[in-house]
Amino acid sequence: MKELPVRTEGAFAKRTNPLAHVFDEFVRFCRSHSLFMLHYCTGCGAIELPPAMTSRFDMERLGIQPMVTPRQADILLVTGYVSVKTLKRIILTYEQMPAPKYVIGICSCTVNGGMYWQSYATAKVLADYLPVDLYIAGCMPRPEAVVSGMRKLMGLIKTGKAESWKDYYRRYDHYLGNQQALFGERWQTPTDVLGEAQQYGLHGPETEGEHTALLQQVQQPLIPHRMRLK
Amino acid sequence: MMALIVELVLMPAVAFVVGLAMLLMMRKIAAKIQRRVGPPFFQPLYDVVKFFGKQTQISHGLIHDVGIIVAVGGYIAAETLIPVPGMTGIADRTDVITLIYFLMVPSLGMALAAGQCANPNASIGISRALTAMLAYDIPFVIVIFGMSWMYGTTNLVQMVEYQQAHGWGLFQAPLLAFAGLFALQGMLGKQPFEIYVAPAEIATGPMVEMGGKYLGSLIVMQSFSLYTAGILYTTLFLGGGVTWIDFLVKAFLVVAIPMTIAFQFPRYRAEQMLGSLWKWPVLAGLLGLAVVMWS
Numbered sequence A: 001m002k003e004l005p006v007r008t009e010g011a012f013a014k015r016t017n018p019l020a021h022v023f024d025e026f027v028r029f030c031r032s033h034s035l036f037m038l039h040y041c042t043g044c045g046a047i048e049l050p051p052a053m054t055s056r057f058d059m060e061r062l063g064i065q066p067m068v069t070p071r072q073a074d075i076l077l078v079t080g081y082v083s084v085k086t087l088k089r090i091i092l093t094y095e096q097m098p099a100p101k102y103v104i105g106i107c108s109c110t111v112n113g114g115m116y117w118q119s120y121a122t123a124k125v126l127a128d129y130l131p132v133d134l135y136i137a138g139c140m141p142r143p144e145a146v147v148s149g150m151r152k153l154m155g156l157i158k159t160g161k162a163e164s165w166k167d168y169y170r171r172y173d174h175y176l177g178n179q180q181a182l183f184g185e186r187w188q189t190p191t192d193v194l195g196e197a198q199q200y201g202l203h204g205p206e207t208e209g210e211h212t213a214l215l216q217q218v219q220q221p222l223i224p225h226r227m228r229l230k
Numbered sequence B: 001m002m003a004l005i006v007e008l009v010l011m012p013a014v015a016f017v018v019g020l021a022m023l024l025m026m027r028k029i030a031a032k033i034q035r036r037v038g039p040p041f042f043q044p045l046y047d048v049v050k051f052f053g054k055q056t057q058i059s060h061g062l063i064h065d066v067g068i069i070v071a072v073g074g075y076i077a078a079e080t081l082i083p084v085p086g087m088t089g090i091a092d093r094t095d096v097i098t099l100i101y102f103l104m105v106p107s108l109g110m111a112l113a114a115g116q117c118a119n120p121n122a123s124i125g126i127s128r129a130l131t132a133m134l135a136y137d138i139p140f141v142i143v144i145f146g147m148s149w150m151y152g153t154t155n156l157v158q159m160v161e162y163q164q165a166h167g168w169g170l171f172q173a174p175l176l177a178f179a180g181l182f183a184l185q186g187m188l189g190k191q192p193f194e195i196y197v198a199p200a201e202i203a204t205g206p207m208v209e210m211g212g213k214y215l216g217s218l219i220v221m222q223s224f225s226l227y228t229a230g231i232l233y234t235t236l237f238l239g240g241g242v243t244w245i246d247f248l249v250k251a252f253l254v255v256a257i258p259m260t261i262a263f264q265f266p267r268y269r270a271e272q273m274l275g276s277l278w279k280w281p282v283l284a285g286l287l288g289l290a291v292v293m294w295s
């Protein structure tokens, strides 16, 4: 299996056409009004999403819709405490989402560990492992709070401030270091983050470091499973 | 010649805009049934622009790209084969049989595209989509055959002229009209027959690996499919349209019926779908065919 080519539209090239900014503005506006979310229901906070999506609060009037696969989604909603095992899946999911992508941490547990602060099995601060755009705190936040958080995110996208997905590429070494501290030194994901950083032109001084060096040492190439009938 | 080229460009363009409006109508109907407000007016446009504006566009290879183009292109070609008020495109030179072939192309294109994604959910989705095609095409072909027999032509333009002179096909062959409506439900892949999308079960099936412009194209394709279904039914049974206004009113009404039914229903299993689509519409269609052939 060849590596999947990731193509970008050269969005970071210098714009010379004066109308390009109008166009960018328009795309940003559309982006902010069409948010497909992948709700990764990790903890109890997930229970507040159904009322936020259905008749009572109706997120669809803001253009927010649930989606079922990471490829189709824009927002990764992490709803509640994140156990170490779950965090691995969240990172795998996050890396598969197409940029621009946004992470929202719902519930106090994603902010600082919340009431699971003393637990040995949960990751405390989500922002250590993934670039979080927005937290919606509360144990658990009411649907009103979720909706107002979403509106905040829409505002950030419209003004072009919700760019933390770039941070993941720019400071990959930092995020990877935290991930390795939790999952052990042999941690790796199928996504070639360093390659993507190059591709987007986001490869900065902090993208590579000792942790990525370690990753490159232990990284094993992806081999497709042999198909066989038992 | 020039006029023909203009028509060939204009017909898919109109289809695109009207199709997006139908997509909005579908979501509004769902919202109203669930007592929600529903999406804003330009929501389908926002979605499409957003998907095409994504920075990551993950392609799984050549066939993935080609398949999507085939899927959308199949519909673009089909639009030029159905007459609309004021424009006939190449509809007067071809017939409804060509159209049937063109309407199968998008499913095959999607099968190609989803096949290269090598995602098990996509494979299950595609096998279900092709099963569904088998299910709804039989009543659909019976309906087309019956209506062609009744009008004495397979040419859609002549069918419209016949109906405008002798009354709508709906009143002359109500059984076939019923069968057609039933087949439409399957053709649009709407709820009782939604087996190949099934978001909660196989994660939207063929669309599972599509993101960015690929999913955007599929949204465009869906809007084309709604439009095609609406105007094809209007042309076959509701006498086409004299002006754009009555034509679009009819087309939107036709599409609204399956939508309204859809959001009342859960999903059938594959064999239940085959069972119901091969039983009721086929029975009604064959009965209608007999009536049409005798009278």
Ligand code: SF4
Pocket (backbone or CB within 6 Å): A043, A044, A045, A079, A080, A081, A106, A107, A108, A109, A110, A114, A115, A116, A138, A139, A140
């Ligand atoms: S903040 Fe409260 S409601 Fe949310 S996941 Fe933690 S314990 Fe559960």
